[in-house]
Amino acid sequence: MSPWMTYGLPGGLALIAAAVLFGQARPARLPAFFLTLIGAIFLLIVLFPGLEDAFLPNKIRLFMGGISLLHLFITLETVRRNALKERYALLWLGTGLVLLFFAVYPDGIGWLVQVTGMHYTSAIIIVVFTFLILIAFHVSLVLSNYENDRRRLSQNLALLEARIRDLENRK
């Protein structure tokens, strides 16, 4: 028996229940919508077992698509809540969009598969890895910049404090 038949029903119901429970407050509505969507897909598969066979060859694509949607959602949500600056979100958004693109059009990654002889999965991992490296590099650039700012600010503070002390002593 397929695991979908065993876990699909309780899983889907649990997801929808959670969405209803936590989705009352306004800021949680969008996540609740996504939870309900995933729960509904679970239930659909349980109700129409034929769907699973239709999805089967594309499981990895579905999985990647889901991950990239979640990734895009989290990125946009953190930007919206002012937890992440837009300029740092760009690379993250780019990663999510590229993943989504390859999930929708797997042929796009075909040339990478052909050139390297890797599987679709490994090719996707390479794409993600490249972006992670780019993001890490971006972060070290930002960090160096902040270090310069920090040095200047601390120096200005020390110089100003000395000047205030000097002015006080002159009085």
Place this chain on the structure above:
Amino acid sequence: MSNQFSNSVLLIPALNEEEALGPLLAEIRTHCPGLKIVVINDASEDKTSAVARDAGAVVLDLPVNLGVAGAMQTGFRWAFEHGYRFAIRCDSDGQHPPASIPALLCHMEASGVDLVIGSRALADNSFENSLLRRLGIEYLSRFLSIICRHRVTDPTSGFQIVNRLLMYYFAHEYPSDYPEPESLALLRRQGYRFSEFGVPFRPRQGGDSSLHGLHSLYFAFKVTLSLLVDRARSVDARYSRSELEKKLA
């Protein structure tokens, strides 16, 4: 009161030196009466700041630890803003004898260079007893001499005097990793001149050098890398000697 020291300032970067600083400042008062002293307290956790202030020094308290390069740059900024002609740099651990400051200043005035280095190697060749350390320092001084096209015998000496041009340059750009050797290489490329002057150093009052055995070879390697990276950068025309001479005239 106008004397030999009235247009100079002594910059001392200090980190947790409450014990060595008091005697050092007293010694400076004896040998260099009237010399303005600025202690740059690099976010010490002890009473460094209070000790320096009680001794009558100007104290620049950094809120966070910036390392010796960031501390020195603060000092150079202060010295430039206050119009001093020469800024003398001296370590707080008592290695650099204040009694040599007058001679260093005389050499600075007489030679007319932009920077004078107090070199322990010129005064006393037996200052290092560890073979590996000697090797590292010897290699570094040769490499730096080639890069600077000028003989350097003590590439890591922090006992230096700089003029106003270099104060301005260093206040804006000061290498943060290995300031002593890197700044020498940089200033030569910008058209400045320096000169060494033999000074007998003393053993450190407190603490110990972090460079032991193989560490000194690794240090030499890292400094070499930094020097090569500096060379790969283009000369900053804003701070070239000719440019600053016009600007600060």
